[in-house]
Amino acid sequence: xxxxxxxxxxxxxxxxxxxxxxxxxxxxxxxxxxxxxxxxxxxxxxxxxxxxxxxxxxxxxxxxxxxxxxxxxxxxxxxxxxxxxxxxxxxxxxxxxxxxxxxxxxxxxxxxxxxxxxxxxxxxxxxxxxxxxxxxxxxxxxxxxxxxxxxxxxxxxxxxxxxxxxxxxxxxxxxxxxxxxxxxxxxxxxxxxxxxxxxxxxxxxxxxxxxxxxxxxxxxxxxxxx
Amino acid sequence: xxxxxxxxxxxxxxxxxxxxxxxxxxxxxxxxxxxxxxxxxxxxxxxxxxxxxxxxxxxxxxxxxxxxxxxxxxxxxxxxxxxxxxxxxxxxxxxxxxxxxxxxxxxxxxxxxxxxxxxxxxxxxxxxxxxxxxxxxxxxxxxxxxxxxxxxxxxxxxxxxxxxxxxxxxxxxxxxxxxxxxxxxxxxxxxxxxxxxxxxxxxxxxxxxxxxxxxxxxxxxxxxxx
DNA sequence: ATCAATTAAATTGTTGACAATATAATTACT
DNA sequence: AGTAATTATATTGTCAACAATTTAATTGAT
Numbered sequence: 001x002x003x004x005x006x007x008x009x010x011x012x013x014x015x016x017x018x019x020x021x022x023x024x025x026x027x028x029x030x031x032x033x034x035x036x037x038x039x040x041x042x043x044x045x046x047x048x049x050x051x052x053x054x055x056x057x058x059x060x061x062x063x064x065x066x067x068x069x070x071x072x073x074x075x076x077x078x079x080x081x082x083x084x085x086x087x088x089x090x091x092x093x094x095x096x097x098x099x100x101x102x103x104x105x106x107x108x109x110x111x112x113x114x115x116x117x118x119x120x121x122x123x124x125x126x127x128x129x130x131x132x133x134x135x136x137x138x139x140x141x142x143x144x145x146x147x148x149x150x151x152x153x154x155x156x157x158x159x160x161x162x163x164x165x166x167x168x169x170x171x172x173x174x175x176x177x178x179x180x181x182x183x184x185x186x187x188x189x190x191x192x193x194x195x196x197x198x199x200x201x202x203x204x205x206x207x208x209x210x211x212x213x214x215x216x217x218x219x220x221x222x223x224x225x226x
Numbered sequence: 227x228x229x230x231x232x233x234x235x236x237x238x239x240x241x242x243x244x245x246x247x248x249x250x251x252x253x254x255x256x257x258x259x260x261x262x263x264x265x266x267x268x269x270x271x272x273x274x275x276x277x278x279x280x281x282x283x284x285x286x287x288x289x290x291x292x293x294x295x296x297x298x299x300x301x302x303x304x305x306x307x308x309x310x311x312x313x314x315x316x317x318x319x320x321x322x323x324x325x326x327x328x329x330x331x332x333x334x335x336x337x338x339x340x341x342x343x344x345x346x347x348x349x350x351x352x353x354x355x356x357x358x359x360x361x362x363x364x365x366x367x368x369x370x371x372x373x374x375x376x377x378x379x380x381x382x383x384x385x386x387x388x389x390x391x392x393x394x395x396x397x398x399x400x401x402x403x404x405x406x407x408x409x410x411x412x413x414x415x416x417x418x419x420x421x422x423x424x425x426x427x428x429x430x431x432x433x434x435x436x437x438x439x440x441x442x443x444x445x446x447x448x449x450x451x452x
Numbered sequence: 453a454t455c456a457a458t459t460a461a462a463t464t465g466t467t468g469a470c471a472a473t474a475t476a477a478t479t480a481c482t
Numbered sequence: 483a484g485t486a487a488t489t490a491t492a493t494t495g496t497c498a499a500c501a502a503t504t505t506a507a508t509t510g511a512t
Contacts, residue, residue, distance in 0.1 A: 014298040051497045060283040064290015072240040073503050088382045099321040156314045277467050299473050
């Protein structure tokens, strides 16, 4: 019996299909598996040291998550997003994270706000430092949004945003190797948002978050039209 | 070669796994498979006349769609929603369908509005008639929302709403055998919404749709607290 | 040499068998 | 009789082999 408890809680890696699902999933999100590329079953099953049975189950599950597309008798391809699909996601995020932020402002207790400020302080240091700048800026931004959604207390909302949409946008960034283009401005907006949450001003919190995401969308569009 | 082209377009039923995925999926949505009940692989594979391999692939795909939950070495259960999860979905729908309706108001051409009116006329007849009243009221309501989301032109939004959230709420209704409780009022609100779309008043269209869904949520909460 | 037809290789789809685990039934004990 | 331990059954997880289909390579004709 191998020590295989990869995580301490909330995971269920006991089957090969589940384990390889996690691995392929992160490989897709991290950009190790190129968007649009084909999945070769014999190759992957050999690479992971399992047979095709559980591998195919993992791929089917990924299909359900819309991370791969399967064409009958042809095979599975890593999903690949074009710019208009990214804009679609921004539209949805604007709407849903506005909601999340409103709910967060209603629910948040002082300790939650403290943790958010802490995260932003950490984020600020990373903006000023040079090492690993771009990578950590992206991650810091995601962490912030992640925590807001968690504060909303709406589990389904969390699933959609943190379990689906964030991953897809990240996938696109890796795909196009885009850099964060307005880190200082974004940092300020984050603080504004925490201000609103801190005073339980849910309406303002919603408005600010929507504007924050709308700005990111506009920046992306500008970069393309330039 | 059997004539197996179940639908004329947009389907890919050529593999057993895909075919049985569709069948189980609709069985869940239609309420034929009871929420919370266990899936027995030998039984289902016999029932559908296939082996366990493709059946398990279908179940894994359903897991990815969050329609079943799999516990390792135990089995798969049809997902079962409690009331607070339904409320969560209402919150999300309020936000997303507001967005959808705003986009629809921007995009809609006169012919689209004509079709919406037609749908509502049909819906009105079904309210007045007695036969199959409840069932068709529900379906009519869903058709209306479905068409609005389609008019939004946002494919991802369509996937989330029409491919996921609608099904889950329907599942709950079957589960609790609830009836539509405010059909005439809902009918009026639908017409109001089309009015706004017709004049391309996107802001109003969004507001009305959000209010429409919020009312449905309140009605549900009232029924429970009464 | 270019293209179509044919053959060969590789990949996907499906099945049945076996191993591992969990559930049910039986036995044994206080 | 009630409960713990043990056996038996059923179900899930995994694998390897075979069938069906697609893709690549080869051959042949104009």
